Amino acid sequence: MSEFFRFPHTPHLAWLAPGSPRDDKVLSREAAEQLLAGKVVIEEKLDGANLGFSIGPDGTLRVQNRGQYLLPPFTGQFAQLSKWMDVHQDRLFDGLTESLIVFGEWCAARHSLDYDQLPDWWLVFDMYDRKVNQFWSTTRRNAWAVDLGVSVVPCIFNGEICMTQLQREVAEAVSHFRMGKMEGVIVRKEGVMWLEDRAKLVRADFTQGVEQHWRTRVMEPNHLS
Incomplete structure (x- = not known):
């Protein structure tokens, strides 16, 4: 149990911004539809x-x-x-x-x-x-x-949802922890005991807005409620 385990990269359910991501994987349309088939758990993706x-x-x-x-x-x-x-x-x-x-x-x-x-x-x-x-x-x-x-992390939805509804939720939903929109969501398909599959869906204007990496500017603290 001493071997290092690195958290696996989470693929995009779909890419909503123009162009394509540099390094991240995007699920095929068929794989995305399979993930959304049946009940899923949708949680806010935090930054x-x-x-x-x-x-x-x-x-x-x-x-x-x-x-x-x-x-x-x-x-x-x-x-x-x-x-x-x-x-x-x-x-x-x-x-x-x-x-x-x-x-x-x-x-x-x-x-x-x-x-x-x-x-x-x-x-x-x-x-x-x-x-x-x-x-x-x-x-x-x-x-x-x-x-x-x-x-x-907060749960946004638990049940069946289509891609169109999910994209609307990502574009319009307000974060639980800020006066503004959230980064995106994590979509999880799971059984009673174990996770079966997961993917992320990030709003288009978030991916377009990440131009200056936060490490290059002065550190700014977040705040507790």
């Missing part, structure tokens, strides 16, 4: 940093971002992480086993969107079980989060 927690072989709590583990002292967008862990690490120890990795969005620093109504700096979006190489369903994930008292 932050992917941050995962797991228990190492030595029994310590490991923190990972992208393709690496983070070590203190934490700086930059993770400057608040030590204080956050002081409050939450005991709960994470209680809720994790050596086979589990919990992933969430770390939103302490503004990327492209500003958030001023966050319930916490970190919001859970996935739980990965290394024993079976699968992600939990949102039902299991949410129950775990409630037991530990940590926040999860």
